Amino acid sequence: xxxxxxxxxxxxxxxxxxxxxxxxxxxxxxxxxxxxxxxxxxxxxxxxxxxxxxxxxxxxxxxxxxxxxxxxxxxxxxxxxxxxxxxxxxxxxxxxxxxxxxxxxxxxxxxxxxxxxxxxxxxxxxxxxxxxxxxxxxxxxxxxxxxxxxxxxxxxxxxxxxxxxxxxxxxxxxxxxxxxxxxxxxxxxxxxxxxxxxxxxxxxxxxxxxxxxxxxxxxxxxxxxxxxxxxxxxxxxxxxxxxxxxxxxxxxxxxxxxxxxxxxxxxxxxxxxxxxxxxxxxxxxxxxxxxxxxxxxxxxxxxxxxxxxxxxxxxxxxxxxxxxxxxxxxxxxxxxxxxxxxxxxxxxxxxxxxxxxxxxx
Numbered sequence: 136x137x138x139x140x141x142x143x144x145x146x147x148x149x150x151x152x153x154x155x156x157x158x159x160x161x162x163x164x165x166x167x168x169x170x171x172x173x174x175x176x177x178x179x180x181x182x183x184x185x186x187x188x189x190x191x192x193x194x195x196x197x198x199x200x201x202x203x204x205x206x207x208x209x210x211x212x213x214x215x216x217x218x219x220x221x222x223x224x225x226x227x228x229x230x231x232x233x234x235x236x237x238x239x240x241x242x243x244x245x246x247x248x249x250x251x252x253x254x255x256x257x258x259x260x261x262x263x264x265x266x267x268x269x270x271x272x273x274x275x276x277x278x279x280x281x282x283x284x285x286x287x288x289x290x291x292x293x294x295x296x297x298x299x300x301x302x303x304x305x306x307x308x309x310x311x312x313x314x315x316x317x318x319x320x321x322x323x324x325x326x327x328x329x330x331x332x333x334x335x336x337x338x339x340x341x342x343x344x345x346x347x348x349x350x351x352x353x354x355x356x357x358x359x360x361x362x363x364x365x366x367x368x369x370x371x372x373x374x375x376x377x378x379x380x381x382x383x384x385x386x387x388x389x390x391x392x393x394x395x396x397x398x399x400x401x402x403x404x405x406x407x408x409x410x411x412x413x414x415x416x417x418x419x420x421x422x423x424x425x426x427x428x429x430x431x432x433x434x435x436x437x438x439x440x441x442x443x444x445x446x447x448x449x450x451x452x453x454x455x456x457x458x459x460x461x462x463x464x465x466x467x468x469x470x471x472x473x474x475x476x477x478x479x480x481x482x483x484x485x486x487x488x489x490x491x492x493x494x495x496x
Contacts, residue, residue, distance in 0.1 A: 137172060141181060148183055149190030156191060160200050160211050167213040171201065193435065246479050247470070254469045266465040268457060270297025270441070273472040278441055281475050285403070285484070288416050290425070290443045296452065299462040300440045301398070301428040302331050308396060308424065308442070309335035311452055312361055319359035321349060325370045328363060328398070344369065348376035351383060360393045366414060367402040381414050388422035394448075399427045403484050421445035429471065432484065439463050439471060
C-alpha cells in the first residue's frame with residue numbers, strides 16, 4: 136500500500152500526492168506495470184477524500200505516468216523517452232500560486248466566484264435555457280477579442296464554434312471534413328489526437344518530425360489531404376515550427392482540396408514577448424482551421440474549447456453539423472466570457488510567462 140504523509144508541505148493535497156507517486160514511478164520504487172490502489176482504498180488509507188486521490192490520478196494519467204484500464208484499475212506506466220507528457224513550467228507556477236492563494240489554480244478564484252454570483256443574479260432562470268448551437272454570442276465575442284489582443288488574430292465571432300474541449304472538436308472536424316479523407320498527424324505526437332480520429336472511422340498517416348516540424352520530404356510525399364499539426368511546442372518533442380516551416384504547411388495546403396488544422400496547444404505560455412504568428416493569420420487561402428482550449432491554459436475542469444473556421448468551411452458546418460446542440464452549459468460560457476473581458480485570463484497568462492522568462496525557459 137502506498138503510504139505518504141500529506142500533512143507536510145504546502146499547496147493542494149492532490150498535487151502533493153501526485154508528486155509523491157510520480158517520483159516513486161520515476162525512481163522505480165513503484166515498478167512499471169504494477170497495479171495502484173483504487174481511489175477509495177487509497178483515500179481511506181491516507182485519510183483524505185476520494186476527490187483528492189482522483190485529482191492526483193488524473194494528473195498522472197494526463198502526463199503518462201499512470202494508465203487506466205476499464206474494470207481493471209490503475210497501473211504504473213512503462214516509461215520511455217516519449218511516453219510522458221511534460222506538464223510544463225506552468226504546472227509548477229500554478230502549484231506555487233495555489234500555496235499562496237489557497238486555491239488549486241493560478242487565476243484569482245475570488246474574481247471568478249464573484250463573476251459566478253453576478254451571472255446567477257443577473258440571468259436567473261434564463262441560465263436554464265438551451266445555449267445557441269455554436270456557442271453564446273458573449274463568449275464568441277470575448278474569444279475573438281482575446282485572440283486579436285493576445286495572438287494578433289483577426290477572428291470573426293461569427294466564425295467561432297464553441298465545444299467541450301479539444302477532443303470534442305477533433306470529432307466534429309472528422310465529421311465536417313469527411314471520414315473518407317486521410318488525416319496526416321505528427322510522429323511522435325499527442326496520442327489522443329490519433330485515438331479520437333480513428334474512433335470516428337478516420338484513417339491517419341503518421342508523418343515524422345525533424346528539428347523544425349513535419350519533415351519536408353514526408354510532407355511532400357504524403358497522400359493525405361488534411362494535416363493536423365501543433366506548431367508551438369509539439370508534444371512530446373517540444374519542437375516549435377519556424378516561420379519558414381509554417382509557410383511550407385500553407386504551400387502544401389494550397390495544392391488541391393487540402394486543409395491544415397492548427398492545434399495551438401500551449402501557445403499562450405510562450406515566454407517570448409512576441410509569440411510566433413499563427414498559421415491562421417498567415418493563411419490567405421482559407422485553408423487553416425484554428426483550434427484551442429481553456430482546459431490546459433485555465434483549469435482541467437474548464438471543459439471549453441473553440442475552433443475558428445474559414446468562411447467556406449463555416450458554411451459547410453452550418454449545413455452539415457448545424458443540428459448539433461452546444462455541449463457547454465450557458466452558465467459556464469457567460470462566466471468565462473466575463474473572466475476574459477475583464478482581463479483576468481490575460482493577467483494569469485502573463486504571470487506564467489513572466490516566470491518562464493525569469494527562469495530562462
